[in-house]
Amino acid sequence: MSATVSPLAPKKYPKMPAVDGVRIATAEAGIKYRDRTDLLAMVFDAGTAAAGVFTRSKCPSAPVDFCRQNLAGGKARMLVVNSGNANAFTGKKGRETTRMTADAAARAVGGATGEVFLASTGVIGEPLDAGRFSHLLAGMAKEAAPGRWLDAARAIMTTDTYPKVATATVRLGDAEVTINGIAKGAGMIAPDMATMLSFIATDAPIAAPALQALLAGGVGSTFNAVTVDSDTSTSDTLMLFATGAAAKRGAPAIADAADPRLGQFKRALNRVLKNLALQVVRDGEGARKQVEVTVTGAKSARSAKRIALSIANSPLVKTAVAGEDANWGRVVMAVGKAGEPADRDRLAIWFGDNRLAVDGERDSSYSEAETSAYMKRDEIAIRVDLGLGRGKATVWTCDLTKEYVAINGDYRS
Amino acid sequence: MSATVSPLAPKKYPKMPAVDGVRIATAEAGIKYRDRTDLLAMVFDAGTAAAGVFTRSKCPSAPVDFCRQNLAGGKARMLVVNSGNANAFTGKKGRETTRMTADAAARAVGGATGEVFLASTGVIGEPLDAGRFSHLLAGMAKEAAPGRWLDAARAIMTTDTYPKVATATVRLGDAEVTINGIAKGAGMIAPDMATMLSFIATDAPIAAPALQALLAGGVGSTFNAVTVDSDTSTSDTLMLFATGAAAKRGAPAIADAADPRLGQFKRALNRVLKNLALQVVRDGEGARKQVEVTVTGAKSARSAKRIALSIANSPLVKTAVAGEDANWGRVVMAVGKAGEPADRDRLAIWFGDNRLAVDGERDSSYSEAETSAYMKRDEIAIRVDLGLGRGKATVWTCDLTKEYVAINGDYRS
Structure with missing residues (x-):
């Protein structure tokens, strides 16, 4: 946690309702941080369905391997997350830690280890001793309570400067269902996914395969469309749990992601995903501005997204935004280097509504004064039209400031 | 030009001999900078062969388009380079500027416009008015003189903090031939090539197709193996000119790059290319340390190079080096995200001779004290062995400091 809260932090947090079938506990295990919580246990009622998407790193953390394996069963009873140590690149010891933690979690809730999911975030390469916290899980399972979502978000923070929560309540059939989510992430953030952990739970009765399809469908334009520094983590984990508790209140059981009754739910889920993903960008290490990059007129949506990411990951574009300069020449450069x-x-290139370039040269009619005023805002939109086809994509990033370098380079000095 | 010279600047410059058949002039055209030269003319004897490699940007500058077109002829009489304005993304006006400049240059040397080569470096998107400097070319062609290589290197600088020159003299047949080169570049530096301009000339009598093959063969492990910030320029230009003047002193005429008599020449050319490429890295914007990244044991050389570049371009690896921290966890991350x-x-991962990780976990025997001492050096070598195959590659970069952000973000404020 940083002493200075991002200027882009939310002005206030939404009231997080309980999600039927989910109980939460946090603890101070002292894994690395002092005087703060660093351990989260989320306990699910029996029968909760699980879905997840993970980092595409070729060097994933031990918990990522563990979750991928358990996801085949599609059932969850407990989620255990620690901050301060990523349990990544920890070899055999890392696998032992996941096994010991999962055994303790399974005993705590009277479930199977295959119904336990784990995530760890923090330093890479340091062995994580399960003995430091696995003995706490039984007590946490017992005292876990609904509604502690903001506490949950706090316990998983690393370099985050604020906790990230989002919620939505929508109708499913004749019942109201709730979708709550938390996220963490500030650096090592890039598609696909970043040192980003996010956990979402709903009381909607949705079967695991449908849940997986909903999550996979929502992630492309949300969590997989944000980048802070182009560095993809070993530990990215986004999970969605559905307790099904709303069935008691008349919500229909959903077996298929294409079920038309899911319309509202899908839109609300995607809103929660996008809200959390943008909160991560807005807490990007050293961030002072949010940058939305939209590419239109590309040969394909895939091509548009690659070009948008080339712009969003360009250190020269990001430092120009930090300097409040509408340096569209660097945008041209980033388009050119994308290889698309x-x-x-x-x-043609716009900063906000100011068109700076058109037909391959400077727009002679653009107003430098208006553009300069625009660049002082804390949310900047860059748009590029390629004039080739109908492909389009939007991604989000933040500016690159000296503070980013300080956070990531000065920690030893 | 920056007020502060890079701490990695050469302690002294080599004495640059003349290259028979090459004459140089520089001038203060006042294109953007004041009280410094910003225009370079290099005049070649009739019959000089030309070779070149250029940016792979999809949005190349007007001079790049112009050079590519003229390269088909394989002959050069004059090279004109300006700093302060890149003549990139300048549309039709940009093409007119190249034509007007080339016409004036051709008249100045009594040659054809197809024997003129142009390069421009500086701001993107500002129209470059040929009228500002084309009238100077006739006088420059007249007063051009041999041996002014350091002046030439100075005239093409932008954010460079020092001029970059290199030279080699080797035997070709029974004659001595000289290879001289200059380069500029400090930011927007990435394979393939960067806002990097480099011009090399030799008096060796080598035909244009052979010259092109030599240049293309040498660039992969030199200029195309350096990155400062992953941002590829619109303007990268590397040209090699061979006047053939050494033929008078008995050097054999070479028509084929595979000619065995080229052995010494090839090695010397590659040394000059590597020397200049490393000077660019060592002048990377804000650089305090040179970083050499070697990947061994990859499935292929191509795969090794991609992983090496993923490490060299990672902001988190580069900021860790700036902070003198042997943060090998970030190296694991960068390997994982490369997709290879x-x-x-x-x-296994080494910083210098210090093996920090082996067999997928921390090397328990590594000395933190020795590694910390190593990280204080100004040349850091990171080595990764993948243990999969025989592919290997080395690339070079610099650290990422607050000064980089200041140079690229603070220029307006």
Whole structure:
């Protein structure tokens, strides 16, 4: 946790309702941090369905391996998350830690180890001793209570400067269902996913395969469309749990992600995903501005997204935004380096509503004064039209400031 | 030009001999900078062969387009380079500027416009008015003189903190031939090539197709193996000119790059290329340390290079080096995100001779004190062995400091 809260932090937090079938406990295990919580246990009623998407790193953490394996069963009874140590690149010891933690969690809730999910975030390469916290899980399972979502978000923070929560309540059939989510992440954030942990739970009765399809469908334009520093973590984990408790109140059991009754739910889930993903960007290490990059007119949506990410990951674009300069020449550079189809002489570039370039050259009618005023805002939108096709994509990032370098380079000095 | 010279600048410059058949002039055209030269003319004897490699940007500058077109002829009489304005993304006006400049240059040397080569470096998107400097070319062609290589290097600087020159003299047949080169570049530096301009000339009599093959063969492990910030320029230009003047002193005419008599020449050319490429890295914006990244044991050389670049471009690795921290966990991350074959449990990582990780976990025998002492050096070598195959590659970068952000973000404030 940083002493200075991001200027882009939410002004206030939503009231987080309980999600039927979910209970939460946090603890100070002292894994690395002092005087703060660093351990989260989320306990689910029996029969809770689980879905997840994970980092595409070729060097995933031990908990990521563990979760991938358990996801085949599709059932969850307990989620255990620690901050301060990522249990990544820890070899055999790392696997032992996940096994010991899962055994303790399973005993705590009277479930199977295959119904336990784990996530760890923090330093890479330090062995994580399960003995430091696994003995706490039985007590946490006992005292876990609904509604502690903000506490949950706090316990999983690392370099985050604020806890990240989001909630939505929508109708499913004749019943109201709730979707609550938390996230953490501030650096090592890039598609696909970043040192980002996010856990979402709903009381909607949705079967695991449908839940997985909903999550996979929602992630492309949300968590997989944000980048802070182009560095993809070993530990990225996004999970969605459905307790099904709303069935008692008349919510229909959903077996298929294409079920038309899911319309509202899908939109609300995607809103929660996007809200949390943007909170991560807005807490990007050293961030002072949120940057939305939209590419239109590309040959395909895939091509548009690659170009958008090339812009969003460019250190020169990001430092220009930090300097409040509408340096569209660097945007041209980033389009050019993406390796995707582009025709220089058809390019148009906007910062907000200010068109700075058109038909491959500077827009002679643009107002420098208006653009300069625009660049002082804390939310900047960059748009590029390629003039080639109908492909489009939007991604989000933050500016690159000296504070980013300080956070990631000065910690030893 | 920056007020503060990079701490990695060369302690002294080599004495640059003349290259027979090459004459140099520089001038203060006042294109953007004041009280410094910003225009370079290099005049070649008739019959000089030309070779070049250029940016792979999809949005190349007007001079890059112009050079690519003229390269088909393989002959050069004059090279004109300006700093302060890149003539990139300048549409039709940009093409007119190249034509007007080339016309004036051709008249100045009594050659054809197809024998003129142009390069521009500086701001993108500002129209470059050829009228500001094309009238100077006739006078420059007249007063051009041999041996002014350091002046030439100075005239093409932008954010460079020092001029970059290199030279080699080797035997070709029974004659001595000289290879001289200059380069500029400090930011927007990434494979393939960066806002990097480099011009090399030799008096060796080598035909254009052979010259092109030599240049293309040498660039992969030199200029295309350096990155400062992963941002590829619109303007990268590397050209090699061979006047053939050494033929008068008995050097054999070379028509084929595979000619065995080229052995010494090839090695010397590659040394000059590597020397200049490393000077660019060592002048990377804000650089305090040079970082050499070597990947061995990859599935292929191509895979090794991609992983090496993933490490060299990672902001988290680069900020850790700036902070003098041997943060090998971030190296694991960068290996994992490269998307290339890697087996976490076979990875080994060294900083210098200090092995920090082996078989997928921390090397329990590594000395933190020795590693910390090593990280204080100004040249850091990171080595990763993947344990999969025989592919290997080395690339070079610099650290990422607050000064980089200041140079690229504070220029307006």
